[in-house]
Amino acid sequence: MDHIAPTYVRREHHDEVSAYLRPGGFVLIAGVSAAGKSRLAFETISAQLPGHRLLVPEGELQAVAEEAVATRKCVVWLDDLERFLGDGRLSTTVVDKILAGNGHHRVIVATIRREELSRLKDDPDRLDDRRRVLERANIVELEDTFTAAELERAEKLRWDPRIDDALRNASGHVIEYLAAGPELVQRRL
Numbered sequence: 001m002d003h004i005a006p007t008y009v010r011r012e013h014h015d016e017v018s019a020y021l022r023p024g025g026f027v028l029i030a031g032v033s034a035a036g037k038s039r040l041a042f043e044t045i046s047a048q049l050p051g052h053r054l055l056v057p058e059g060e061l062q063a064v065a066e067e068a069v070a071t072r073k074c075v076v077w078l079d080d081l082e083r084f085l086g087d088g089r090l091s092t093t094v095v096d097k098i099l100a101g102n103g104h105h106r107v108i109v110a111t112i113r114r115e116e117l118s119r120l121k122d123d124p125d126r127l128d129d130r131r132r133v134l135e136r137a138n139i140v141e142l143e144d145t146f147t148a149a150e151l152e153r154a155e156k157l158r159w160d161p162r163i164d165d166a167l168r169n170a171s172g173h174v175i176e177y178l179a180a181g182p183e184l185v186q187r188r189l
Contacts, residue, residue, distance in 0.1 A: 005039070006160055006162040006163050006166070006178050007160040007162075007163060008039065008043050009146070009150055009153050009154045009163070009178075010043075010150070010153055011036065011040050011142070011150060012147050012150060013040065013140050013142055014040065014043065014044055014047075016140055017029065017040060017044040017109075017140055018044050018047065020107075020138045020140075021049060021075075021107050021109070023105045023106065023107070024099045024100070024106070024107070025099075025108070025138070026099065026107065026108040026136055026137045026138060027107070027108070027109055027138045028081060028112060028117075028138065028140070029109075029112075029142055030111075030113070030114050030117045030140065030142065031111075031113070031114055031141065032113065032114055032115075032144045033113055034175065034176045034179040035142045035143065035144040036175050036178075036179065037111040037112075037142055038079060038111055039179075041077065041111060045075055045077075045109060049075055049107070052073045052074050052075050052105065053073065053074040053075070054075050055067055055068055055071070055075065055077065056076075056077045056079070057076070057078070057084070060089075061084055061089040061090055061094060062089075062094065064076060065094050065097045065098050068097075068098045069097060069101075069106075071106070072103070072104045072105070072106075073104070073105045073106070074105075074106050074107075075106075075107050075108075076098055076107070076108045076109070077110070078090065078108065078109070078111075079110070080111060080113070080116075081111065081112040081116075082112055082113075082116040082117075082120065085120060085130045085133060085134075088129070088130075090130075090133055091129045091133065092132045092133055095108065095136055108137075110137065114141070117134070120134060121134060144175055144176070145173070145174070145175065146174050146175060151167075151174070154166075154167060154174065155167065162178065163178070165177075
């Protein structure tokens, strides 16, 4: 098989995420672990912004913000957003720096586990810049099971043996099966 990952089963939220990839957009995809947050982000970015530079911070976010400002077309990808909020690296000032201005197409795409998002939103001590950053994002809640329409799309992709295997063996946990294989599904059952 030529693919590293199984064939993409288009998610119900694909178009919603795509709509938030307009210039100056900030989308946050929330869901449980192995719900397909990163895959949805990757697939929408690939489909909507193929000519954009992908900037993924490994350390200092300020350096990535500077690089983004110098780049006319880019996506700043913040996987596990809580890592950047927890230590204060991501502030409204940094968000504004990345997204502000005219004549560019810069966006922020982030993912977060649902429990982390709830913790950050519900903590009464978090009435600081972290909450304001979350308020700036367009939050898309991704479910951890396929909808009926997604299952129908998956059925049409059975030519990919990994999807066929997941549909036959995942006991309703198709997304987890595709993300981590039978081992993760067995742990949950």
